[in-house]
Amino acid sequence: MLTRRRLLQRGLTTAAGLTLSKSVPAMQQAMASPAQVRSGVKLTRYVDPLPIPPVIRATDKPGEVIDIEMRQFQQKVHRDLPPTTVWGYNGTWPGPTIEAQSGEPLSINWISKLPTTHLLPIDHSIHGAEASLPAVRNVAHLHGACAMPDDDGYPEAWFTAQGEHGPHGAKFNPLPSSYPNCQPATTLWYHDHCLGITRLNVYAGLSGFYLIRDEAEKSFTLPQGDYEIPLMLQDRLFHHDGSLYYPKVVNGPKEHPIWIQEFYGDMNCVNGKVMPFLEVEPRKYRFRIVNASNSRFYHLRLFNSDATGKAIDDSFDVPAFQQIGTDGGFLPAPLELRYLLIAPAERFDIVIDFTGSEGKSFSLNNDAPAPYNMGGQYVPEDVMLFKVTKPLSGKDSSTLPEALLPFEPLNPTYTTRDRQLLVSEKERPSDGYVITGLLGNARWHEPITEDPKAGSTEIWSFINITADVHPLHVHLVQFQVLNRQTFDVQTYQQTGKLVFTGRPMAPESNERPAHKDTVKSYPGMVTRIIARFDLPHGAKVSPGDELLYVWHCHILEHEDNEMMRPYKVIV
Template sequence: LGITRLNLYAGLKGFYIIRDDAEGSLNLPKGNFEIPLMIHDAMFNPDGSLLYPTAEGGTHPAWIPEFFGDTMLVNGKVWPYLEVEPRKYRFRILNACNARFLRLTLMESDESGNSKGSPGPPFNQIGTDGGLLAHPVRLNTLTMPNTSRADVVIDFSGLMGKAFVLLNDAPAPFPDGDDYVIPNVMLFRVNRPLSGPDRSSLPSDLVPLSILDPGSAVRVRQLTLTEIDRESDGFPVIALLDQKRWHDPVTEDPKLGSVEVWELINTTEDAHSIHLHVVQFQILNRQPFDVDAYLSSGTLTFTGPPVPPAPNEAPPSGHDIVNTLPGSVNRIVARFDLPAGTPVHSGQRFGFVWHCHISEHEDNEMMRPYEIVVA
């Protein structure tokens, strides 16, 4: 707690890519046509060094609610461009911002990146945090909570001589904040001649996946997301999961191999990117509720029906990050397994964590230990 936000901001972040035989059989774009894109925001001092703002007056310097920079970087470069061939490319996108969510679109532009107002090629999403999807999902807009990953194919075929700007219009904080929005992320210029025939493909079927039945859950846990504000001005001073601090005793202790539904009750005004270590979960739905009534009585009064997840979130796709919207009960289902080959014995308890991945939140108590228990 306390320093992760600074380590990440200073540059301790990046990719490691895991492949398997199933992926290798799909004939996706590869080699020079598979490119990682790590997107994050920053601020700079006049001498070019990184600037991380101190807390507002009277607040402990370990805490600012969120960091939102004024400059966007991709792979460590400010406002970069990429020259591409008129063919399919695979992009592995990481939202590496401390706190900023992204809502990305491609728009046709001039060579300087000024949008012409017409949409560019779509994102064909083929994977998430949990690996490949069962089928590609075609999207014109790609929403990414911070630290989430998206594996996409973009087809620039037939677009020689054109340029496309990658834009972000996500409010900060998400989804209704009014902090600084950085629209321009990077520029694609389709100006390189084909180096050879494009023999890659975008299969209609990717990998077989199974839907995890929430009806098989042995337990439904209701867990709150809370921010406590300073009375004088409403400035947030601490963020909590289920009203508990990091050092409080473990309360989430699923049995090894069991299925549980977690209902993440977001009582705050902003979205949180909630991350569970070691397991992949499936997103079930989000349901709006009366926050004031819940805070006063502890009773959930729903104000609308459950909203199914977006197509690129929906089961059977696996995730380790969920965008928990404000004023919503955000439901996920998980099987609490361990990595294959882990030696176990009766009564053993394996410790992990779950937390908000907004760095400033997890550094100020919005992180809890949990244990997978061997029966």
């Protein structure tokens, strides 16, 4: 019988919809990452119930400003660990789930009540994290939102509990932030976005769900109420005393003595709980999933299990994942999947039907190599357990529609600008240890090179010459994935010419067609997206205005170390 790990690995290509490249030069060097980090803490899986974040419904108090405080507090993450000191919005990790109505603006006061000392070690050699700056500073970003730049969470628009602010503090309003919600129903999420320390602030706990609802969603009879559940996936390391463990680099580059290339924990957390279980009824459930990990990709599958979560067999006789939505909202029709491959910052909206599974248990397991797709770091398999042990409270009247929402593709024309954007890394010559990453072959502070006009449509072609899969996120827009195409990396590095080695490949099954704000840029491939750079409805702008946004890798360790660039929208 195939082991669970072997079976999951066999499905990697199917889940992604393409075979991952192994032809990138210096691949073996790039795999020379630091040794696996394990905390030494051993915890029993599936002994704690899944927490459900509290909900703030903006529709309950239309027009009011919502206050959300960033605080330090203690939270019990596992039955057998002492309480863990974390940061969170309104005193929870994850923060409260905010529900907004499409077309109805919402204002939020993001208030810092955090201490002046950071929970985690700061590498002051990282640009934007200099020792001259306050150790604790924050700015919230609503990921996937169409918002004006003042409210987008620009990385240098940080502020502190003591009233200090970053270099853009005079231009960007720290309080309140206004969100137009001029988008269809979708799953967004909010998280900290401070330049140079995003990885630390998010790791400390600063993240939460933000759901936009609309009339089209109401017209469907999808599972709702107690049967619609958010799932925030994050990996962590814990000390025996329950405290968060974020490792420092060993034998790293002199340029960055503390920063690590990527973070990988040995425990999976869901909604701030280590390997929880969820008791469900034998009926349909809707799950809003976000991968909020610093660096870890998840390749997920359900297994028949006993009540303790031990896999019974490798059978596919388990409920399927019916994906109904992605980053930007509903798909045109449900997509049945047996695997979910989800990169950091991506969102999956899925329905699982437990009907007829009374008394059964299903473990949700991960087998994505870390780094994805090379491996070398520890892979925690156990994510969570579904136990079909609750009696049916009433007839399940929810349905899975055959069709959801029509999709309007963006079609390139001869006037559509195609920007070729390099995705690269600077490595230590001795062993290939990555020192920093770059987008467009430029650092954060260098002159802006991407300047689309408001309302224009552009193609951005990401040319990935690294050995990593980079989840690239573009602020402001929801884009569409056009295709991916392999190319000769060595020729490109030597001559700057793109020589393609294969035909364009269609997007992955859940990317076609779909509205996305984060895309997997695979090594040795050109990944093409198309976006229309529309501003929020009713935006108050003048001709000649230059509106500042960013695009970046959403592996947070990469983002913090130069793999983020500003861009401007020209009115």
